Amino acid sequence: MNPDVLNVYFIMGTVNCVEPPLDTLEQALQAGITCFQFREKGEGCLNGEAYETFARNCQKLCKDYGVPFIVNDDVELALKLDADGIHVGQDDLAITEFRARAENKIIGVSVHNEQEMELAVRSGADYVGIGPIYPTKSKKDAKPPAGLGFLKKVRSQYPSFPIVAIGGINEMNASEVRLAGADGISVISVICESSNVEGTIQKLRGARG
Numbered sequence: 001m002n003p004d005v006l007n008v009y010f011i012m013g014t015v016n017c018v019e020p021p022l023d024t025l026e027q028a029l030q031a032g033i034t035c036f037q038f039r040e041k042g043e044g045c046l047n048g049e050a051y052e053t054f055a056r057n058c059q060k061l062c063k064d065y066g067v068p069f070i071v072n073d074d075v076e077l078a079l080k081l082d083a084d085g086i087h088v089g090q091d092d093l094a095i096t097e098f099r100a101r102a103e104n105k106i107i108g109v110s111v112h113n114e115q116e117m118e119l120a121v122r123s124g125a126d127y128v129g130i131g132p133i134y135p136t137k138s139k140k141d142a143k144p145p146a147g148l149g150f151l152k153k154v155r156s157q158y159p160s161f162p163i164v165a166i167g168g169i170n171e172m173n174a175s176e177v178r179l180a181g182a183d184g185i186s187v188i189s190v191i192c193e194s195s196n197v198e199g200t201i202q203k204l205r206g207a208r209g
């Protein structure tokens with residue numbers, strides 16, 4: 001995949017939002033996010049019909065702005081909606097199983113160590129998510145923050161494999177994350193809680209535009 005798609009990768013679910021979620025997503029799309037992940041999970045999240053309707057509404061907005069719509073965890077939803085891709089973690093469905101059912105979709109995988117990285121690449125992942133880099137309040141079961149060390153190591157071992165970094169990334173630290181080798185940054189709270197989504201995204205984009 002073209003790593004530029006990962007440049008500013010916004011992840012959102014209703015539980016993360018302060019403003020109406022679809023307003024936040026549309027503002028983020030207007031401001032130039034390059035990828036969106038639908039991640040409706042956590043205490044108080046939508047279920048059933050409301051979950052699917054919300055997903056469809058997010059997908060429609062992404063289509064209007066030509067931004068890839070990626071579904072977190074829920075392979076059946078990704079296939080039902082014909083999403084552009086799926087993001088899976090180590091506890092989620094094996095990549096090879098999903099690839100067999102969706103040849104042309106983007107597959108992202110979370111990795112935390114060299115073994116997981118090697119397996120993700122070998123299994124045909126299109127990109128990896130590395131993190132949490134810094135402490136995060138948006139994922140209750142997140143692993144301890146890893147800092148930039150593992151990201152730098154993976155970049156040196158895989159000079160051109162698409163990598164997005166995640167976890168506690170904001171306007172202040174985004175550039176050091178990019179310098180450490182990330183093609184892009186993936187964020188939840190810094191956009192969901194911003195009082196100036198356009199300004200925040202401009203700063204997150206950094207020098208690479």
Ligand SMILES: Cc1ncc(COP(=O)(O)OP(=O)(O)O)c(N)n1
Nearest residue numbers: 072073087088089090110129166186
């Ligand atoms: C881009 C990106 N990177 C990492 C994750 C985390 O995925 P996972 O470890 O499966 O955790 P959940 O998000 O499912 O709670 C991600 N979602 N996106």
Ligand SMILES: Cc1ncsc1CCOP(=O)(O)O
Nearest residue numbers: 132136138167168187188189
């Ligand atoms: C989903 C996920 N996976 C690792 S950290 C994280 C949450 C990132 O959210 P924030 O940008 O608010 O720290």
Ligand SMILES: [Mg+2]
Nearest residue numbers: 073088089092
């Ligand atoms: Mg997951």
